[in-house]
């Protein structure tokens with residue numbers, strides 16, 4: 001390996017990514033593909049931990065892949081694939097299930113939160129073991145680093161424990177991956193409720209900016225974003241959460257620092273920031289949508305790109321799985 005290997009995945013659970021997905025994850029994946037040997041996947045196996053309509057899942061998987069390409073992932077520079085196209089994920093997942101203690105898995109706080117919301121009878125065993133499938137996702141590729149949000153830190157600790165456990169019990173087999181925690185500054189808040197993060201499941205329609213919506217609709221959401229009763233544009237995450245969120249988004253899209261922006265908006269009011277942000281977003285999202293649409297309108301090309309990615313992924317995954325099976329005694 002000449003460059004560090006990184007691996008990350010995104011669920012295809014909604015057709016359109018939202019602005020938080022883009023600024024918090026996808027955009028950083030695009031940056032990381034340059035200096036790293038990057039593997040990125042649409043994790044459709046994870047999506048079925050909750051009930052999915054088959055036609056919708058198939059469609060959303062393609063829309064997700066098209067958006068990743070539209071955002072700038074380059075299949076020549078990284079390996080982009082769909083998880084279910086690489087059967088080794090499920091195969092190594094089983095091995096990892098057998099290596100994980102029940103109590104250890106039961107300590108995962110994200111499962112406790114999610115299952116509490118769903119109720120016991122509606123919660124699948126797959127949701128319980130999803131961190132263990134995630135472990136297989138990572139270890140199959142011998143990833144050095146895993147770009148994840150803070151909420152995934154506990155799962156990554158378990159991944160490191162399991163890699164070390166296997167290496168000790170059998171023979172050195174897996175790279176023990178390090179977390180690469182994505183910048184906290186990239187956390188995007190709900191435009192209507194700037195105390196909460198923008199989220200496809202929790203945000204109201206007006207608080208959520210979907211990348212594939214008509215840009216006019218999104219522009220309106222920026223213009224009616226909730227701010228405070230003040231007038232001076234300044235950065236204060238506690239006192240001016242809404243304005244600070246808009247400044248962070250502006251900064252991410254324009255490349256200007258927050259300090260530069262505060263100077264730029266001196267003597268102007270919140271409305272000026274909102275109007276400028278609406279224009280900035282429209283200027284970015286319009287070509288993004290065009291590129292994404294290009295892949296959706298050319299299914300053969302999208303298939304070709306995803307088959308290329310699955311082929312490259314399987315070369316690595318099958319080699320790892322073969323040595324795992326050998327060591328276990330299969």
Ligand code: ADP
Pocket residue numbers: 010011020021022023024025148149150186187188189197198199200201
């Ligand atoms: P959601 O929270 O809307 O369900 P996901 O959990 O599918 O979104 O998140 C996919 C990726 O996008 C993860 O890497 C996550 O950290 C990132 N992400 C999601 N929401 C935000 C946000 N509001 N700000 C920054 N990053 C986010």
Ligand code: NA
Pocket residue numbers: 151
């Ligand atoms: Na999340």
